Amino acid sequence: MSSDLDPGSTIFFTLSIDGESLGFFNGCEGLSSEVEVEHRQEGGNNGFVWQLPTRVTFSTIRLTRPLTADTATVAAWISSITTGVQRPTAEISALRADGSLVARWGLLDVLPVRWQGPSLDPANPSVATEVLEITHHGFTDVEGE
Template sequence: MTTAQQDPGSSIFFRLTIDGLDLGLFNSCEGLAAEVEVQQWEEGGNNGHVWQLPTRVRHSTIRLSRPLTHETAKVTSWISSIATGIRRPTAQIVALRADGSQVAQWGLLEVLPVRWQGPSLDPASPAVATETLEITHHGFTDAGAA
C-alpha cells in the first residue's frame, strides 16, 4: 500500500488557482460546503409521506489562510482588478499532502474575492504575520476543467 492509500485525508496545504493563475499555497481552507434548500409539499390524499422538493443550492464563503509570503502580491493584485470591472473566473482548490501529492480538488464557478485580511503588525506580539482571503462562488464544477 502506498502512503496515499493508507492516509487519504491527511492534507496540510491548499493550492488556489484562478483561471490558471497560481495564487500559491494556503495552510487552511474553511467553507467548502453546499446546502440544498428543500420545500415540503403535502399532497392531498397522500398521507404516507410529505414530498421533499429541492429549491436552490447555497454555497458558503470559502476562507483560505496562510503566513505572509511573496505570493500575497498576486492576491492583492487580483482583488485590485475588481475596481476596473468585475470578471468572475473559474477557480480550483487542490488539497495537497506535505510531499506534494494530491488528496482532492474542487473546481469553483464564477469566483469573486469578497474580503482580504492582512497581518496585524505589532512589535510587542512576535507572532507569524498571516493573511486571510475570503472568496464566494456560484457552485462547484468538474475540478479537472477548472
C-alpha cells in the first residue's frame, strides 16, 4: 500500500505563529469546536422543539513533543505576553513521515495559556517532553489551499 494512502503512517505536526515556526510536535489534541444549542418550544406545535444555534466554542489545543532546541522559541513567544497581549494567527499542519502534507488548520487570535516543561528524574530515564497549550477564537482558511 502506498504511504500516501496509508492511514496508519506516522503523523507529526508543525506549529507556526504569524508565519514563524515553533517547530515540530509529535502529539496534537483538542482541534475541535462545539455549537451550543438553545431549545425553544413553539406554542401549538407539539411535533418538535426548535434547536437554535447560540454560540460556538473552541477547545484548548495541546501540543506535545520531546524537548528540543525549539523550546527557546516557545519560551520567547510566551514571554512576549508580559509586554502586551497580541493575538496572532497560527497554523497547525499534520505531516506524514516523508514530510508531505496531510491536513492544515488555520487558527484565529491565538494565545498561549500553558507550557509544561519536562520532569527531570535520574531514576526515570524516559524522554524529556514539553507540552504547549494554546487557545484560539476559531478556525480560518489557510492560504495556499
